[in-house]
Amino acid sequence: MTDRRFWRANARIGHDSLEGQLTDRPLVPGVTRRIRVPVADLCASPGGKRDKQLLFGQAFVLLEERNGWAFGFDPADGYVGYLRGDVLHDAPEPTHRVTARSTHIYTLDDIKSPDRLQLSCFSELAVVDETEEFAELTTGGFVPAQHLARLSWQAEDPVAVAEAFLGTPYLWGGNSTLGIDCSGLVQFAFHAAGRSCPRDSDLQAKLWDDAGDDLRRGDLVFWKGHVALMLNATQMIHANAHHMAVAVEPFEEARTRIAKKEFGEILRIARP
Structure with missing residues (x-):
């Protein structure tokens, strides 16, 4: 029995990994987009219940956009579902991830400047420049350097x-x-x-x-x-x-x- 959580197809379209299993709808490779909000709900259906969430900067393989909803899957764990279309955008490959419990994106490299977003641990960011105090993002804004590590970072325990x-x-x-x-x-x-x-x-x-x-x-x-x-x-x-x-x-x-x-x-x- 097919587990709908990992079935990379809906009634109109499917992922090309299903070649040989689906013949009644177009199969596409999908395109990678990234989350542009702090947290985005991945739903079982458009407007349906939340199955899980994706974080700022994390990837989503988009298969279809329809009526304001994006259908696709999380390449990290294969989970399939629907996101609101406006939470996705084109963004550079991330270089760093947040390792503090949470952090902020500041307008300037100054902790007294206005903050733009609060981010959860494990959000992913593309850094263009670093100092001892701040990392500058390719998409604009600054994050305290103490709160970040390279994308290759792994916890020990x-x-x-x-x-x-x-x-x-x-x-x-x-x-x-x-x-x-x-x-x-x-x-x-x-x-x-x-x-x-x-x-x-x-x-x-x-x-x-x-x-x-x-x-x-x-x-x-x-x-x-x-x-x-x-x-x-x-x-x-x-x-x-x-x-x-x-x-x-x-x-x-x-x-x-x-x-x-x-x-x-x-x-x-x-x-x-």
């Missing part, structure tokens, strides 16, 4: 990345420091460490080996529709609707509460 999100508001389908959900937090943490990870917990649960009886830092605990990261043998971190935030909890206390009120019993514990 996915769990430490998740910990940096502590207190971030819970948002279904969220993928930023403005709001994030359980599987978004896990994907963000592993992508920051240069490791492949799908967006949704049902897909994440199919990866990696089972953990042993001794819980360790970095183990992933899966319920039906929920996932948490172990900080150590007794504590876990997760984005959750109980706290409406990314929170740290004692594992056994959270396990008991979740079993009673939310997602039932644990399905699997994996060790990436």
Whole structure:
């Protein structure tokens, strides 16, 4: 059965990777555009529910624009959907990414100058010039140099990345420091460490080996529709609707509460 989250076609058009599978509509290679707003919702249908989000500067392979909506996919994880057409633009290839929890684009290389945008961690930027204090963007504006790293930068520990999100508001389908959900937090943490990870917990649960009886830092605990990261043998971190935030909890206390009120019993514990 085709998973619509990764099916690169709608009723009118498809991606050329589907050659041999689709013969009743045009197949196109698509064109890469980049996100021009701090956070953009990728929806299951035009005006439909949010599946995930893309951040400023990240790529989107555009297959079709129609009635103000852009259909295509995120090349980073293959997720297919619809963005509002006005969140996309042509932009240079990024050279840097934001590694601070968040930052601002300033009008001038002066922290007292007006700020244009607030950006989430992992937004991608094309830098044309750098000083010790600021990076100048090809699209205009300046970002504090301390908040950026080269695009090749990778975090050493996915769990430490998740910990940096502590207190971030819970948002279904969220993928930023403005709001994030359980599987978004896990994907963000592993992508920051240069490791492949799908967006949704049902897909994440199919990866990696089972953990042993001794819980360790970095183990992933899966319920039906929920996932948490172990900080150590007794504590876990997760984005959750109980706290409406990314929170740290004692594992056994959270396990008991979740079993009673939310997602039932644990399905699997994996060790990436």
